[in-house]
Amino acid sequence: MNTTKSIQVFAPATVSNMGSGFDIIGFPIENVGDTVQVTQHEKQVVRITNISGYKDIPLEASKNVASYAVIKLLEKLGVNTGFDIAIEKAVKPGSGIGSSASSSVAAVYAVNELLGQPFTDNELIEFAMEGEGLASGGKHADNVAPALLGGITVLRSYNPLDVIRIEPPEHLRIILLHPQIEIKTKEARDILPRQIPLKDAIHQWGNVAGLISGLYASDYEMIGRSMEDVIIEPRRSSLIPGYDQLKSAALEAGALGCTISGSGPSVFALAKGKQVALEVEKAMREAYKAQEVPFNVYSSSISSQGATIIDI
């Protein structure tokens, strides 16, 4: 009789960009994310056995982000083993809160645990980035890193991969509104300019510096005003119906800042403390009702927790 080992791992949904920190900053939403059950077996094959929660996600191992990331991990390790992966998706693909990263991080984390942790965090990020490449054509880590590590992550560099983890300020809360429309990552990328004025770039990295300072110093107002993004948001916000009204409503209700999550369509605001967060959530819901677009809202702290073993 074969012995089989199995593990259940959760990895959170994540917000990337945080305004000025385009392509480099990300953080998890608390208690929202995908869960995988990974079972090791002796066949040399990686299989997706089940996907629940959302439809239209590939079951074929070479086309599913989670199994694809695991295949890349096994290629690197060169061992003769295989895994069955069942995915329970809570994050809708295309929502702009790292749906693919959530699945692929949970899967590689689970496999690494079952194999006795042969890989470092940075290596796991790189395998999960392969999944991102499959999903969007770009091997980004701005969702993958916070989904794995938790906290606020900063990608200083891709080559070599250099990730910084910042503990979230205690009272920082996120209110995220997900309009149920589809924005293709490719479309959101194509709308961006390839060249930008140097003076805009300087303006942006002044805000990035302010954002990182605000996070270390728990200066909430500084965090809010440093989210200002003069390059990406003015272009991408045109893809989100009712964006300006939603942002105005959030800011008027006391949000520190409000901008696009990832490539959209989700929009998030940050607030200091639960009371203000409730006001902001109410205002955002109210403002978006006028759009006649169905939406859902997540409200939570910024999670310190990344990928987590739920059950062995």
Added chain:
Amino acid sequence: MNTTKSIQVFAPATVSNMGSGFDIIGFPIENVGDTVQVTQHEKQVVRITNISGYKDIPLEASKNVASYAVIKLLEKLGVNTGFDIAIEKAVKPGSGIGSSASSSVAAVYAVNELLGQPFTDNELIEFAMEGEGLASGGKHADNVAPALLGGITVLRSYNPLDVIRIEPPEHLRIILLHPQIEIKTKEARDILPRQIPLKDAIHQWGNVAGLISGLYASDYEMIGRSMEDVIIEPRRSSLIPGYDQLKSAALEAGALGCTISGSGPSVFALAKGKQVALEVEKAMREAYKAQEVPFNVYSSSISSQGATIIDI
């Protein structure tokens, strides 16, 4: 008989840019800077009475950065008074370590003290920026802010002016080599592109995020590798003879990073601790001897001290 009030103020020389933090980050060198003696009188005129240390600096009040900044301050305040300013310059103009900022900050700080501190730090920075505008055609604050406040300063935004002050990591030291050649600020500006690839901008703000993280966390290695500047340094370094050899020598001797100070020609390295700093200084001196360009070297901690009253 008139009563005259007089004050003597020192403001340090400063390094701006710090590699990736082009136009937004700056810090003072310890014990190097200009000293002004400012005397209030009842004539409604601002005069430069003496300049020592370096020649070819305008004595005419409307053309001298220090008196010009004071004139702007008095215009704002609208009081009927005047000042005599004597400047003792220790910072050579055109060296890339904030010579004009040192003089103008010392002058406006002194006048503000004599008048009973009517202005905030931010307002003083703005007056001194007027001096910078006179000197270089651009109202920059990346030397002015650290010369006034001390520590490592970050300009999040110019409009409104938003300055962050970070306490320097305890063991961080600077070794600065000033080759005695002239680089006009305008020439150093003209060599820069007006447009840059978005991907280079993202790379740069990843490094800016790393730099600010490294400073808050006293992560010296992170500070060093985050100084990497993919936009400005590759262009401006061509204006500095022997730059590549100097940088290589500094890094081989253990420097955390090495790049251009301001618009050059000064080049600075950072090191952790006095012992390594001594090695780096030795290596930089040795490497630059081959250039047949006269030079001088400053080696110090990163000063927490900005403008300071020396004598009343």
